[in-house]
Amino acid sequence: MILLLLLLFFSFINLATSSELCFDSHCTGDYQTIRFPFRIVNGQPKSCGYPGFDLSCHPTGEPLLHLPHSGDFIVQNIDYMHQEIRINDPDYCLPKKILYLNLSGSPFVKKNSQTVAFFNCSSNYIPYWYNDPIYCLSSHSHTVYASSSPMLINMFESNCAMIKTVSVPSSFSYSSNLWEYLLLKWENPDCGRCESVGQRCEVKSNSSNEIQCTDSQGRSRVGANVVSIAMGVVAAVICFLGVLCCLCFKINFRRRGSSSSIAHWTVSSQRTRTMGLNGATIESYPKFVLDESLSLPKPNNNVCPICLAQYQPKEIVKSIPNCQHCFHECCIDEWLRLKASCPVCRKSPIEAPPSNPS
Structure with a gap:
């Protein structure tokens, strides 16, 4: 179906471009x-x-x-x-x-045409009868004149050298301005x-x-019809492809959503079962309140490895029985719910009976 529409689309495009549409035209900026x-x-x-x-x-x-x-x-x-x-x-x-x-x-x-004679005169020559020189053909050493008047032609012939006699096309037979x-x-x-x-x-x-x-519209009308049909086909094809893309996107989105939901449920279930410790085990680990001396089971261990904050008097600290590493209670409780290992040595904790050392 898509292939058929594309073939139809390109057929109309070729028809529109290959049809020699003879519209009125203009050069840029000209009427x-x-x-x-x-x-x-x-x-x-x-x-x-x-x-x-x-x-x-x-x-x-x-x-x-x-x-x-x-x-x-x-x-x-x-x-x-x-x-x-x-x-x-x-x-x-x-x-x-x-x-x-x-x-x-x-x-x-x-x-229409009239005979015009061109003359080459000296630069200091001034005609008896006023006549404009042709400046674009003249120079500092000579002046060019032209006339279609028999009287002026006779005058120029007596004082200048004739260049050429030509037949000039013009709107009227003896135009006052030939140029x-x-x-x-x-x-x-x-x-x-x-x-x-x-x-x-x-x-x-x-x-x-x-x-x-x-007819005055002639080929322009035919061309306009061809272009209109081609544009209609283009619009139809674009709409169809757009709807098709939306459908494909929705189907893929639903498939991905179902797959990700299953995967998320599986991973969540596995995490619940294997990754962290249960609440009873975490609560069984020993905890104590720090005194003013900040004494801990291990010396020079005055910073919580999880939050990197220094211990303060009267804070509750919890230790892991297997390795004796200490942490803020709130920090280690959150950690052990996610991972069943010591944040410092990565050893697996050993469940121990509740104890509250003073």
């Missing part, structure tokens, strides 16, 4: 919800995401997207319905990332249609790339 087609590597099963949409968590607690030819980007926002993602540079130099941006090998394309973030989108998988009707997107069973729309 952005991570769900299909994205997934957090080492935090969600592989089937909970789509190829190319793997995320990790940056030490700052924000999601991190790796583009094969452009490096890592912080994910600022994911719009699942419109299939857009807003990213930025974790090293706070987005213009440098833009200079070498290459989206090949990733599922992402530019949402806030990059806006990318994805076409496949097409989950926007599911999101627009309040459903979620997931990979079909036994399919690596084909997707389907499911």
